[in-house]
Amino acid sequence: MTPDEFDRWQTELATEYAREHVSAGNWTAEEGPGRARKAIAAQLPDGLATAGELLLVGVLADGSPIGRLWISLTHPRGLSHCAFLQDLEVVADHRGQGLGRALLAAGERAARERGARALELNVFGANETAATLYRTSGYRVVTQQMRKDLTAGERD
Known part of the structure; x- marks a missing residue:
């Protein structure tokens, strides 16, 4: 995955992850995008270079x-x-x-x-x-x- 692909992927992943959690009743539509971005960033603190x-x-x-x-x-x-x-x-x-x-x-x-x-x-x-x-x-x-x-x- 290239850095550009990574950036696009993170955005798309956060959108889908938030949608799934909202649909499941775990998060509200308002909080979903922020929570999704935060969760992904926590797991990939160094982006593509995360060990x-x-x-x-x-x-x-x-x-x-x-x-x-x-x-x-x-x-x-x-x-x-x-x-x-x-x-x-x-x-x-x-x-x-x-x-x-x-x-x-x-x-x-x-x-x-x-x-x-x-x-x-x-x-x-x-x-x-x-x-x-x-x-x-x-x-x-x-x-x-x-x-x-x-x-x-x-x-x-």
């Missing part, structure tokens, strides 16, 4: 980008030899062609080459497309968060 982070761009044979991948080689909960997939995004025009699966496999290889024995990730509950990709790529649920809206059906 232990893989920031990859998938490209077609003609050099056109098809997506991006971010893997932390150190697990956020300290699991030994387990990397963490922070983000995988396929460009909208290239979705549904198996390129996400190829990008995921490339990321798995890169993590394995750097000593990871496992790769873990989180998926927002409403993102069934991503959940299906991961399930059909051999990932299994190891923890699961559930939430019930207790205000649904309240009477005034």
Whole structure:
């Protein structure tokens, strides 16, 4: 990933990350963008030069980008030899062609080459497309968060 690609990616990632958290009911629309930018900056304090982070761009044979991948080689909960997939995004025009699966496999290889024995990730509950990709790529649920809206059906 080049510095220009990194800058664009951070902006797009923060927008999508905020949208997912707002949609899940975790953040308000007003606070989402700021919280997303802050969370990403905390994990990448040195940008592209942040140690232990893989920031990859998938490209077609003609050099056109098809997506991006971010893997932390150190697990956020300290699991030994387990990397963490922070983000995988396929460009909208290239979705549904198996390129996400190829990008995921490339990321798995890169993590394995750097000593990871496992790769873990989180998926927002409403993102069934991503959940299906991961399930059909051999990932299994190891923890699961559930939430019930207790205000649904309240009477005034």
